[in-house]
Each structure stands twice: as C-alpha cells, then as structure tokens.
Amino acid sequence: MYKVFVNELPLILTNKVSETANGEYFLLNQESIQTAIKSLKKKKLEEAYIYHPNHEEILKKFTQEIPLIVAAGGVVTNVKGKVLFIYRNDKWDLPKGKLDKGESIEDCAIREVMEETGVKELRIENFLKTTYHVITNNGTYTLKQVHWYAMSTEYEGKLKPEKKEGIVKVKWKGPKKIQKALQNSYANIKILFEGE
Template sequence: MYKVFVNDKPLFLTNTVEKETDFRMFLLESVDIEQLIVNMFNNKIQKAFLYHPDEKETLKKLKEKIPVAKAGGGLVYNKRGEVLFIFRNGKWDLPKGGIEKNEDIEDTAIREVEEETGVKGLKITQKLQKTYHVFKRNGTYRLKVTHWYEMKTDYSGKLSGQLEEGIEKVAWLNPEQIKEVLTNSYENIKLLFETVELDK
C-alpha cells in the first residue's frame, strides 16, 4: 500500500476494500482526483483511500491523473551520528529538491543537500524509501515523488541555509533532539524516520 500526503493528510492507494469508518473510499479509475485533493486541502476530507484491484497498478494510475515532479533528498549523518535538518515555513524538514534536466536522481539529492545547507563531502551510503505528497504550483496540483538517500559526511564547517529557498536554520541534531523536532515536521519525514535507526 502506498501512502501519499495531501496537506499532511493521508491518501492511501490500496487494493483491498475496507469498511469505511473514519475515512472516505474512492475508485481510482473514476475518481475526480482534483476535487478530492481540493477537499483534502480544504479540510473537508481528513483521510481517504483510493481503490484499485491491482496493487502494482495503483501508483501508475495515480500518475496518469496528476503531473509528477521528481525530487531527491538526503538523510545526512555526520561523524557524531547527528542528522542534518533544515527549518523553513515554520517546520523542521530534510534537505531535498527537484531534479534538473539530464541529471541522475542521486546527483540531484547531493546537489540539493549542498545548496540548501552548505554541507560538502557527501557520500551516499544507501537508498531509502521514496515518499509521496501533493503540492500546488502555478495553480496546478502535482504529485511530488522524493527519492531519499542516506548520506555520510566528515564536513565540520559552517552551515548556511539557502535563503532564496526560505531556509531559516540548518542544524545537526542528535537522536534526542530529532524526537523533539519530529513533532513539528511533515508526515513524510516522520514516515522516513520510522524506517531508519538513529544512533548510528
């Protein structure tokens, strides 16, 4: 099952029919996706399921209904086992950004981390899960698919947030601090941390 976040509310892509309780269920084939997204953005729907009988087809079908933006990001550890976070729009987040023409997604992830935080000497150590969320740009809703990579660095220099991206703070956080900042982060970031072990 895939989980797509719309304004931090979950939209599940599923191949099982469940009895509705606290959510709405729609058929992926026939749903008016824009209307559903608008309702979720406007808090009329808190949680929804999109049903399609073939689980492998669910994401593909959704991508046919909404433009896709591909992004790369990093979960970066330093030598002390701290993780690199950025603070923007009032929330803690991880550095990430959109792919450029003819760029490999791994290169996107490294470039974006460098640009957004000033951290250099990044090495990808493993591929993490992808996350999905819907955002609006120039009046159009898009599905952002972010490819996440675990990275390591020995960098101990100055951190500098990319101002034109609205980044107010960049910080190395230890596992205790991470637990705290995740209470003021995005659902996708929380999801990512459910699958990684801190205290590396």
C-alpha cells in the same frame, strides 16, 4: 499501497477494498482524485482512499491524472552521529529538491543537500524510501515523489542555508533534538525516522 500526503493527511492508493477505517473511497479518475484532494485539504476527511485493482498500475494511472515531480534528498549523518535538518516555512525539514533533466536520482540528492545546506564530502550509504505528497503549483495539484537516501559526511565546516529557497536555518541535531524537531515537521519526514 502508496501513502500520499495532502496537508499532512493520507490519501492512500490501494488495491485492497478492506483497508478503509474512517476514510472514504474514490475512483481513479480526474474528477474523483480532485474531490479526494479537496476534501483532505479542507479537512472534511481524515483520510481518503483511491482504489484500483492492479497494484503495479495504480501509481502510473494516478500520475496520468496528476502531474508528477521527481525529487531527491538526504538524511545526512555526521561523524558525531547528528542528523542535518533545515528550517523553512516555519517547519523543520530535510534537504531535498527537484531532479534536473539528465541527472541521476543519487546525483540530485547529493547536489540538493550541498546547495541547501553548504555541506560537502557527502557519501550515499543506502536508499531509504520514497515518499509522496501533493503540492499546489499555480493552482494545479502536483504529486511530488521524493527519493530519500541515508548519507554520511565528515564535513565540519560552516552550514549555509540557501536563502533563495526560503531556508532560514541549517542545524545538526542529536536524538533528543531530532524528536523535538519532528513535532514541528511533516508527515513524510516523520516516516523516515520511524522505528529508530
């Protein structure tokens, strides 16, 4: 099962027919996928399901219908145990960005965190998870796949928001402030902090 977010609402790619509660099923073809995404964007549905019997094939077939952008980012912790957040588009987010041609996903994650926040001396601790969300790119729906890594740093220098990427603030946040930030964040970001 894959959870793809469309305007914060889940589009679930599944090989099980029994998973639907208050959503609607759609077939895995261009027309059905477009209808499912539009229904979620307009909030006509709370959730939608795309069904395909083969779990291994479902994401591959979905990305044949909707172009895929691969990105990577980090949940960065400093020596004080605080987590690095960015503020963009009136929401708290985590630093991430698009994979460059020929770049490894780990290198992309480190580069993007450095570019968006100014934080250096980053070390990847471990892979966290992959999240998915649909964005509109020049009127076309695109699936953004983000590979998230837990990172640590001893950097205590100045934080520099990457203004040309629309980032207006970069902040280190402790547990209480993280909870507050997550109230004004994205579903994909909240998932990274579940169970903590």
